Amino acid sequence: MSWIYLDNNATSKIDPSVLDSMLPYLQESYGNASSVQHRMGREANQAIEVARQQVASKLTCKTNEIFFTSGATEGINMVLRGVAEAYQKKGKHIITCRTEHKAVLSTCAILEKRGIEITYLPVDEQGQVDLQLLEDSIRPDTILVSIMAANNESGVIHPIDEIATICQRKDVLYFCDATQYVGKQELNLQNTAIDILTFSAHKFHGPKGVGVLYIRRKSKPIQVPALISGGKQEHGIRGGTLQVPNIVGCGKALEIAKSHSHLKLYRDQLERELLARIPQTFVHGASAKRLDNTSFIAFRHIKSAELMTSLPQLALSSGSACASGLLDPSHVLKAMQVSDDDAFSSVRFSLSKFTEQSEVTRAIDDLVAAVEQIRTLSPVWKLFTDGLID
Known part of the structure; x- marks a missing residue:
């Protein structure tokens, strides 16, 4: 693959x-x-x-x-x-x-x-x-x-x-x-x-x-x-x-270098489909003016490290490359009043002019499948679906 x-x-x-x-x-x-x-x-x-x-x-x-x-x-x-x-x-x-x-x-x-x-x-x-x-x-x-x-x-x-x-x-x-x-x-x-x-x-x-x-x-x-x-x-x-x-x-x-109009279309497709197909997801800074190529998405009740490990075919990150080895949650998300749990559940997607729509579509499908598999086996997700945690 x-x-x-x-x-x-x-x-x-x-x-x-x-x-x-x-x-x-x-x-x-x-x-x-x-x-x-x-x-x-x-x-x-x-x-x-x-x-x-x-x-x-x-x-x-x-x-x-x-x-x-x-x-x-x-x-x-x-x-x-x-x-x-x-x-x-x-x-x-x-x-x-x-x-x-x-x-x-x-x-x-x-x-x-x-x-x-x-x-x-x-x-x-x-x-x-x-x-x-x-x-x-x-x-x-x-x-x-x-x-x-x-x-x-x-x-x-x-x-x-x-x-x-x-x-x-x-x-x-x-x-x-x-x-x-x-x-x-x-x-x-x-x-x-x-x-x-x-x-x-x-x-x-x-x-x-x-x-x-x-x-x-x-x-x-x-x-x-x-x-x-x-x-x-x-x-x-x-x-x-x-x-x-x-x-x-x-x-x-x-x-x-120049701006590429297709990047916003691809980013919006990524956000739209992931939020529609995966419950308990949201985009950080969604209402702010953002770079067309960047999306930082929280997949609640899943550790981003676990999600990325299950998707070795995708190159993703949990935030800044300069801080990815740290055990602390993203200082950017903490400053945005995001909880530790949601910060640890967040994955950054950043596209480029070389990104193809077929890659975005495949990444969406792979992410949907990976999240579903992880949550099926997750006791934390069961506690959430049973209404025992928020």
Whole structure:
């Protein structure tokens, strides 16, 4: 039986055209981009500048605002640690959200131990942040607001235009983890006043190990000290030999990335049929604006680990790939006021442009059969059907 991959928010298949763009810089033009004294070095350097232009064009920003990193986690660490250090004379207060990626939350926890005060904004049951509460939480000593564009587990999209406007009005930097947003939704940085933004290429069919950090050019330059010191690569923002093939792949992947209307149709089919055919199921964040490719569904009175184990032909997840090995329930679902039992019963589906409708249909049938089999043998389900538990 063929494999069905529905875990694209964790990582996505590299696009064949992206791989083709990378191969010359792995085999023939393998020079170091900093070795501009010879032809192969200059070719590598030029390839990086082409990729930088591709990214800048897609995001509608300037090429000197784009810096290449190893991925969003590095970008998050660089920004949070760097801003906390560079702006400590202005203040030691950062605002973020309880449903942020663990890369943000873990780094904020480290900063708290160093004397930085962190305000963690709550979300409602649909995973949405209260904009008035955000505005009221900004203080004279607030140096940064860090709120993601779209949640990696629930797919809930935050109102980044409004958040950027609030931060601009309050003269506070807005940093956005756009890892799940870029490549899936249109983003014009001329229209959306985000100050700093980061993302990873492997979320939109590019290679792993490369990401982008955007830092807006302003009359008063934004201070983000280098996290990795070394040579003067990336204008001193990030030391280390540039990963030419990966950077080329990142530029190409973003250049060809676009929204795909069929993804919402497939996602809606998945949700509609699963909820109709399997009792005691519901979608997290169903009433919120969400990514077209993402659905986080609770199958009540079943452990998600048991369900996924019974479906080895399906690649699914119980939430963030960075936290899947943890024994605790999803921090995103807990922030959305979901019970531990329902959190442990939840499975995330994330589609891509390579997902076919026949795969969605087969996944639905397989899930219906697996849930029925597990519940037939489950004493917990019997207690529920007998009315002894809720």
